[in-house]
Amino acid sequence: MRCDVTLILSACPPPPLCRLGALPIMEPCHGCGADERTQKRAKTDLQHTTRVPRGAQRVVCCSSVCNAAKALLSADCLAAVMKRRLTDRVVDAFRSYLASRPSWPDTDGLHPMEATHDRIAVIEFAHEGQTLEAAIGYGRNLPPRHSPQAASASAAIAQVLRVLPEACAAAVASDASELLEALRQHTGWRQYIVRLELVRGDTCQRWHRDLNVCRTIVTYTGPGTHVAHEDGVTRADDGSVDAADAERAVQLAPGDVLLMKGGLWEQGSHGGGAAHRAPAIGPVPTCTAHRLMLKVDVSEDF
Secondary structure, three states: OOOOEEEOOOOOOOOOOOOOOEOOOOOOOOOOOOOOOOOOOOOOOOOOOOOOOHHHOEEEEEOOHHHHHHHOOOOOEEEEEEOOOOOHHHHHHHHHHHHOOOOOOOOOOOOOOOOEEEEEEEEEOOOOOOOHHHOEEEEOOOOOOOOOOOEEHHHHHHHHHOOOOHHHHHHHHHHHHHHHHHHHHHHOOOEEEEEEEEEOOOOOOOOEOOOOOEEEEEEEEOOOOEEEOHHHEEEOOOOOEEEEEHHHEEEOOOOOEEEEEOOOOOOOOOOOOOOEEOOOOOOOOOOOOOEEEEEEEEEOOO
16 A cells, blocks of 8 residues: 655645744653553564654655554654544534533542543454454443453444544544554554543643654544644653744644654654644633544553
């Protein structure tokens, strides 16, 4: 399969640039991905990947999710984006849902100022060549991993999304399935974390990398994630992000699909990981621009 890739600041029409100017030196964020079970590199044969200077790594634009996942295997690709527009029907469904100020189950014990509520399932492909239809899922309110009645991957995804109206759940389930299939095909990893997030206020606005292998993000409502080309990033010796030039970053729009290398994608990103940050939406008590997001992460095989 040919990977249809272009630089996101050239042939592919770019999303709006963040105009905040270069940011000062910052401490790396330890709240994004640091607790993920992601200690192994991708299983694809990356040892023969041509090394490139870190500053040459780019955010690239791809024509499909499958091509975006394949693009990550290139040493000069730091992150890949598939740009798309959600249908008016789906946009209206998500807006109506958030306007209803939904309250999710199992969140009563969280602090009132907690900015993020999430619902999570782990999806596991048991063996090489297994399809998503044959994969299993486990997590809260699902049978244990080794149960004789283990849930299917689709059932696990449906459990995560059961808080959403039908039209919203169908759109998110389709994206989750497409991302899982593309990542499985091109990275070879067996386990993935599917996460639905309701972001109720400001989260990680500092430029940082995630300490995982790979993270994918789709924002359905609210402003999208900012991600930086490597030539605009300043890093510490260990690869953590000290600063990023906002003029060398792009911001995703609702519906766009972002796939990023994390700090544990050992080869190709050279221990770096895409520098990114969340958009400013205001503190929890006054925020009116809530974000609804899907994340699909590569998880450590265990």
